[in-house]
Amino acid sequence: MSLDAFITGLVFIIIHLLTNHLMPASRLQRLRWLSFSAGIAVSYVFVYVLPSLHEEQADFGEQREEFVMESELYFIGLLGLLVFYGVQKLADHISRDEEGVKLEGPFFWIQIAFFTVYNMLISYIVIAADVEGVQAAFYSIAIGTHFIAVAHDLWREDARRYNRLGRFIMAGGIVVGWLSGMFIELSSFMLSIIFAFISGAMILNVLKVELPSEEDAHFPTFAMAAVGYTAIVMALKYFFEW
Template sequence: MVPLLLVSFIAALAFAAVHVFAGRLRTLGRIPRSGWLSMAGGVSVAYVFVHLLPELAEGQEVMDGSDMWLLSYLEHHVYLLALLGLAAFYGLERLIKKHRRDLPEHQESHAGVFWLHIAAFAIYNGLIGYLLMHGENNRLSTLVLYCIAMSLHFLVNDFALQNDHKDLFRRRGRWLLAMMPLAGWASGLVIEVSELAVSALTAFVGGSIILNVLKEELPEERDSRFSAFLLGAVGYSLLLLGFQST
């Protein structure tokens, strides 16, 4: 148990390090989109569809057995929570893009909009850090796979936020995002929620990951690399399936 706890802490440090050091990989922020970022996005999406969605099916069984009155009225509640995660970040993304269109190209975002965006991703990062200690990450193999997929996902998010908020993100935002996975991990040490709540958090995070990856890959102006995205998705899917069969 102690080695697994240590590995989860190292994973939280890795999440933090992505935000601290990603800015040094300046060549990844170019247009057309770096193949490495497209590949990282493919890995993240593969993790959701091959690993997290089966977990959601198990989470649905947990919710079906719940006696909470609200959940009894929802036939597919765990998937609705995934949809909620996707919709929440989609709405936030539309708000940010509209704000950016109203600003000169190189001007920083208004402070209120910036902090709203960063606060949402800070909570998101904290939840991902918290799930290091809970959910299905109770084996070394699943924990390592989660760490790899989420580290690459954070890399994609970091460049997206850098593009949205310019130097303001580099000076302030990235430090808050770097702290939150560690804060989430520490919360997981002292706060243990029900299996139902873990299923709900996993569903919300899964939907959010799908949106946050695809919003970077789909816009035409990104000139994304489909071949790299497909390579990441297929390669990581095969890796996940290989571990699941053992």
């Protein structure tokens, strides 16, 4: 594992442990920060996740000539979106009483378990890919801000339990994915499937969790982050042929 991958995993762990301290105190500053994070995350989906999924599909087709539909990994991505969305809906359903009132305890811990697995898969893909240098820095910024938004959402759900135990469980998921990426080497075939599956889940979470509601959005900040991050990444792709 490269030093860049090691630092990336460490940053992801710190994010989950300190999210409540990283967020600005004032509501306006917090909304701007969340809008900025959402802009980067949406940009990341369109300038990295979807193009990478296309490249993985092309490589996948060359390795597995029996697959001729040229859309197998897109189906896996859709499956990832459906599975993660279905788990969230199921968690919401079983966490309500007969009158439809949400019970505080079960839903929070189901969400923690759900995002712990999500963190583990993302960190495994990041470490296993062994991305280095400037490329690692810019992709880590996008995933890191995505993790901040997810962790902050859970912190708002129940700050006391998140601070006491939840953040350590989620950080533990990153550690498991981090160590797995270091010591477990999967075939490119399996890595493509995992990447496609988690890509679908990430697209769902970016659009469902990170995009602020209309009353909570600060559109100029969102647009500036999305356009700025896209322009920088596209320029770096052009000059460094990522």
